[in-house]
Amino acid sequence: xxxxxxxxxxxxAVTRKAGTNGRYFLFDDAQNxxxxxxxxxxxxxGDYYATAIALGNARGTGRSxxxxxxxxxxxxxxxxxxxxxx
Numbered sequence: 001x002x003x004x005x006x007x008x009x010x011x012x013a014v015t016r017k018a019g020t021n022g023r024y025f026l027f028d029d030a031q032n033x034x035x036x037x038x039x040x041x042x043x044x045x046g047d048y049y050a051t052a053i054a055l056g057n058a059r060g061t062g063r064s065x066x067x068x069x070x071x072x073x074x075x076x077x078x079x080x081x082x083x084x085x086x
Contacts, residue, residue: 002055002064004037005086011037013067015050023050024069026084038084040069048073058083 001010009029016023023041027034041050051070058066058081067082 004055004063004065004067004084006063006065011055013053013055015053015069017049017051019046019049023048023071024053024067026055026067037086038067038082040082041071044071044073 001012003009004011004026005028007029009031011029012027012034014025014027021042022039023044024039025036026038028037041048049072051072054068055064056066056068057064065084067084069080069082071078071080
């Protein structure tokens with residue numbers, strides 16, 4: 001959990017082992033009823049899935065706006081860092 005959107009409240013990141021649809025998600029804080037802010041992994045293929053996720057401040061700029069995702073995959077990147085831009 002981390003304040004990714006800069007509203008002073010922590011968002012929640014979740015991964016799931018699945019062969020279709022989203023494999024990782026970022027949800028807004030409880031005040032906003034955990035509304036989805038972001039999801040990814042839909043195009044990875046049936047055998048690939050997210051294995052870990054973390055939120056943080058990769059550039060040291062003050063706000064924890066980075067989402068790091070590790071995944072099971074036979075090709076391409078096994079670790080990805082996204083920057084959330086609200």
